[in-house]
Amino acid sequence: MLNVLNELQAAHSEQLRREISKLIESKRGWIGFDLFMDLALYAPGMGYYSGGARKFGEQGDFVTAPMMGPLFGRCLANQCAEVLARCDQSKCRSVVEFGAGNGELMLEILMHLELQKLLPDAYVVLETSADLQERQRRLIETSKPEYLEIIRWSNRLDEKINGIIIANELLDAIPVKRFEIDENYMARELGVILNEGYSGADTNAFLWKTAKEPFESVVQDRLKQLQFEIGYQSEIGLQAEAWVRSIGDKLENGAMVLIDYGFPASEYYHYDRRAGTLMCHFQHTAHDDPFRYPGLQDITAHVDFSAVYGAATEVNLDLAGYCDQASFLMSLGILDEYQKALGDSYDQDQTSRKSLEMAQQIKKLTLPHEMGELFKVIAFTRNFDYPLKGFEMQNRAGRL
DSSP, X not given: OOOOOOHHHHHHHHHHHXXXXXXXXXXXXXXXXXXXXXXXXXXXXXXXXXXXXXXXXXXXXXXXXXXXXXXXXXXXXXXXXXXXXXXXXXXXXXXXXXXXXXXXXXXXXXXXXXXXXXXXXXXXXXXXXXXXXXXXXXXXXXXXXXXXXXXXXXXXOOSOEEEEEEEEXXXXXXXXXXXXXXXXXXXXXXXXXXXXXXXXXXXXXEEEEEEEEEOOHHHXXXXXXXXXXXXXXXXEOHHHHHHHHHHXXXXXXXXXXXXXXXXXXXXXTXXXXXXXXXXXXXXXXEESOTTSSTTTSEEEOOEEHHHHHHHHHHTTOEEEEEEEHHHHHHHTTHHHHHHHHHTTOOOHHHHHHHHXXXXXXXXXXXXXXXXXXXXXEEEEEESOOSOOGGGSSOOOXXXX
């Protein structure tokens, strides 16, 4: 059961509800779900990621892998180090991170790269939320202010990249289109209309409504190949695919590593997922109603990694590997990093506490019923003729 909103939360959500309602009215009473999701997450000053409420950690709505402790970041830093060491040394070598959250992953990567004497020439953070940018900056200022000399925050990626691009739990938050298979086995877009019976309290202001016309032919032909049954509902991440093409095209030399929860198409569109993969998070409670708390809850959809692979090949990227998160972290030495971290302390009691805490981190990050199997890692390269260490233990590229 979800917690009751306080007065400030209710006012914030109501403000965004009104803005979305105005837009729906201006669009003849119907908008695609991707537009609704975009507004709910990113509307200036009102969307979930653009507002000022705490989103991550125990006081927020969910916990990401970097927030569990240092091991995830150190493993990812090991992958960054391998790529940076083999990139063109005559050019600016960069680490580019998309959606840096509270900044803990960036800080851990930089500290670990510094230990290996492989600090990049630039660390570029692509962050659309001004609030999160400020939180990330404050973390660096209080922890390692000298890193501010190489960190640069931006809203867009303009230059070509010589180095590594990383995105952890980014693709799942890119707006998706939803669809339903009609009685003629045609895919129709699921959109959003106003609920004329809305009265506040426990009623939603918005309802689902299927579009009158089928999807455009390009999308229709693609979905037809999957042979869905009547009534099947799911999502298609056209914007995420466009993002992969756009950012992948910027990679000149090096690698792009994407980490998120999802499946290859054969599993993503399985019959058992006939209601789709849409999920919302509010105060550490997961539910499937995206209309409940506009602007206050995260809205996500699982990633179709086959589609991500297809988009990357369109801009001539090479597939470096695809595996589950557990195998990726094991390949990058998570157990070695655990032992190294224990060696930092000479106090027996402190070592015991640290050992227990990091053992819990490893379990959360790698066990199948935690993040180990649901989260996947896919990587692409350009002008980089070396295998990536993260896929030494497992590479399931053939499943894409």
